[in-house]
Amino acid sequence: PDQYNNPDNTTAYTPLALELATELGHIDVLVCSVGTGGHSAGIGRVLRQLYPDIRIVGVDTIGSTIFGQPARPRLMRGLGSSIYPRNVAYATFDEVHWVAPHEAVHTCRRLAASHYATGGWSVGAVALVAGWVARTEAADTRIAAVFPDGPQRYLDTVYDDEYCARHGLLAGPPPPAPDVIGRADEKEVDRWTRCTDVVDPLTLPSATREEGSE
Template sequence: MSVISVPQAFNEEELYVDVESIFGHSLLLKCEGFNFAGSIKLKAAAEMVASAERDGTLTADSILVESSSGNLGVALSMIAASKGYHFVCVTDSRCNLTTRLMMEALGSEVHVVVGQETNGGFLGARLDHVRQMCATDDRCVWLSQYTNQANWKAHYRTTAPEIAHSFPDLDVLFVGAGTTGTLMGCARYFRSWHRPVRIVAVDSAGSVAFGGTPGRRMIPGLGMSMRPPLLDESYVDEVVRVEEADTIRACRRLARQGFLFGGSTGTVVSGAIGWLTGHGAKALTAVAVAPDLGERYLDTIYQDNWVQDLYGADIVDDAPFALANSATCRPEPMKRTASTPSDERLLP
């Protein structure tokens, strides 16, 4: 029996779903959505708040401020409510309505930016708004998930050891790339493990986290409109980019089998299945980090009209049967070299 007094004290650590019967490849999803925040972002949020409290940056009079596309905002809203902090989440129009309502229900203030910076996209506009808040009120404390070292350390201390404990013979790990906190924490941990583990980053098509041409991204969560400052590519073996249509196909196929996962999880699953299909991998121990659940995507990914308007009717029609299309999942080997300095022009 578990008895807790604060919501952040609970997180399911050992639940995995084997999707072999759904996709034809043995892939174990580490389900990170079973906590009161509903996503893996609870780990980073708790670590960043605790770190700011330890160094004295965050005090009782502080106003927590953060830019988020959704899940981190919910996690920080929950922690702020339990600790008595005022929290302002700066998000944009891609943030799901359910997510915004959850943050407000927890007592947070939500600012939705409507413009886009020419170079920085929605993220640039959000960061400008955060800077303006901090410049006009010295009570504001910006945790900056994009540069905060506590982000990746949270997963170095929790997520990666949890996987290692459950799978001592792990061969390949698939991790979605957003701020790259989860990716870097896991990659750094397994770099010094007792056996080689192939680290495959899964990114959204249109993201420029690993370079490339920016493109439209309508599903919040993974992907970045700039190079993540936390990213060190020397720890990553390959990158797989996934089209949003394939994210939707994966989510809907899982849902037809009773598993309602979120957009980030659908992207990771699609990328992982594409990689496994391309490598003909049958005997590998493969684990993918599933960051979120699907309730917050009922009005987007699981809403037929939304999907048809943005991606076409065939996505809805083929959803129960379509396997992630490996042609749109592009494995890109990474060179194990010293990391390139991060582009932090958008950040403090």
């Protein structure tokens, strides 16, 4: 209940964070999607205690207000929001990336075809960003990317050619690197974009404070 603000949402992920630490031994970068803020805050808090120098990368969707962008209609579900969830641990993130639906779809399908790993919108968005991190960091950097779910709920969207064509989601591969903005309210983004100045949008003087729900 009240998943956007209930602290139990974050503490429930402590066992997963400890499992990641146990299985991987050391983690340099954590990449995770952000919707309610639960798993990013819960996992990030524990891993930051274990690895103070860890870099935590949040992944959002265009049209989401979570990190200070204006609210717009969103195709992608599972990540993003039209409100400002209080479970989002803004101070935890070193950077945030916004991903467009067609970029997530292309990555989902490529991941399924090449690595036999399947999932929905969040998986595609996280995989896109984690792949970029892997290409731009040192070869021995250990990256943990959280894939929240499988493909079952997305067979009639992400993996449906007719649906994707109707929504313009088969436009081709995403660019090899994200655009970069200096702060979240610098401009409205419409493609994969990165920002390293992560703040609570309620502290931004230019924030449009729209209340709503997904």
